[in-house]
Amino acid sequence: MKFSVLPFKCPSCGSYMVSQIGSYHLVCNSCKSTKPIDAQVYVRAKEPVNESIEPNGIVKTVDCPGCGADIELKEFELSKNCPYCDNPLVTNPVNPKPPYSILPFAIDKEKARKIFKSWLGSLWFAPDSLKKLLDFEHKFQPVYAPYFSFDAKSYTAYSGQRGDAYYVEVERTVYVDGREQVVRELERRINWTYVSGDTKRDFYDILVDADSKLPEVVKGIRNYDLNRLMLFNPSFLSGFVSREYDKQMQSCYNEAKEYMGSVIYSDVLYSIGGDEQRVESINTSYSNERYEATMLPVWLSSFEYKGKQYDIAINGVTGEIAGERPYSYVKIIIAVLIVLAILSGIAYYLDITDGSASSYLKVGF
Ligand SMILES: [Zn+2]
Ligand SMILES: [Zn+2]
Incomplete structure (x- = not known):
């Protein structure tokens, strides 16, 4: 389907303007002149979860305002840059509920690079070839990703047993x-009582x-301060890759409920009290269930190493990083051998100085 892109033309030189990280301004790619974005603080307003929200995947065709090429945006793609001239191609959302809010990037490329480098530096046992690969060739991409945020009140009735520990003196031969x-x-x-x-x-x-294409690692960087939403x-989105949600709101809410259920379970254990707990039944009812659609900033990177894909994500506001990584088994084996050599050296030393200690240390070797 034919779509039009939003105009981001520089008023001074006619080139294109992209959103600048950390400034709430558009900046011209060519003459560097800037223009403020109409950035308004978002007043939180969630809607009831009771309706079902189905994502609406449409393939969009747009004319690139930079080079005139016909460019296709795949299902759920909201913005990207022209593959030929890099001109930003931003379309309007087509999902039934557009995002109400967005959290602009605060971590720019330089900061992201530093965070990534210090993470890389802390990679013990990573293969040397990997460090080289990531250091010189690998690039991160800043992405605005779709999320649902949920509120709910919960009431839980439970039954179980509370275990209180006591000690008795026993005789043993x-x-x-x-x-x-x-x-x-x-x-x-343990003295068990029903509660x-x-x-x-x-x-x-x-x-x-809310995007099924996001890697699992993004779950490790979820601490966003939503009070700073715009x-x-x-x-x-100008100059950034972004996608609309392709997951159903209800299925995302079920994921949220799984998390809430685990918190409620620890609440129940705490409420039962005692030294040990047995949970027999938990009945939770939720009320005031509300949601909103939002877009959050993530630096994403993925690389292939020996045929396996590894993903890394950096929170675009806090700089929190989460990633998967390969291990060098050669390095691990060498480290284990060194530790064993040191331990056997200690054991040998203790053996000639104190026989009782060596018999303790030898256990397990
Ligand atoms: Zn310009
Ligand atoms: Zn183009």
């Missing part, structure tokens, strides 16, 4: 140097990534 001896020692026992009760918890801003304005 042991053999010392072949002779039988009776010793007294304390034995831990039931209820617990309440309110959840705010439980974030679920009203959605497509100008922020």
Whole structure:
């Protein structure tokens, strides 16, 4: 389907303008003149979860304003740059619920590079060839990713058993140097009592990534401060890759509920109290379930190493990094051998100085 792109033409020289990280301005690619983005603080307003929101995948064809080429945006692609002339191609959202808000990038390329380098430097046991590959060739891409944020109040009724530990003195027969001896020692026992009760918890801003193409590692960088959200304005997307949500809102809410359920479970254990707990039944009802669609900034990178794909993600505001990495088994084996050599050296030393200590250390070797 034919779509038009939003204009980001520089008023001074006619080249294109892209959103500048950290400034809420568009900056010209050619003459570097700037223009403020109409950035308004977003007033939080969530909608009830009770409706079903289906993503609406459409292949869009656009004319590049830079070079005139016909460019295709795949299903759910919202913006990207022209592959021929790099001109930003930003379209309007087509999903039934467009994003209400956006959290602009605060981590620019230089900061992202530093964060990545210090993460790379901390990679013990990474193969040397990998470090070279990432250091010189690998590039990160800044992406605005679609998320749903959920609120809910929960009420949980539970039943179970509370275990309180107590100690009793017992007699035990042991053999010392072949002779039988009776010793007294304390034995831990549990007194179980049936309990039931209820617990309440309110959840705010439980974030679920809503793009099935995002790598799993993004779940490791979810600490976004949503109080800094801006009203959605497509100008922020100029020069960035972005996608609309392709996951159903309801299925994302189920993911949020799984997380809430795990928090509620620990609440129940705490509420049962005692030293040990047995949970027999948990019944949770949710109310005031609300959602909003938003876009959050992520630096993404993925690389292939020996036929396997590894992903890295950096939170575009906090700089939190999460990634997968290969290990060098040769390095690990060498390190283990060195540790074993040191330990056997200590054991040998203790053997000639103190026989009792060496028999302890030799256990397991
Ligand atoms: Zn210009
Ligand atoms: Zn072009």
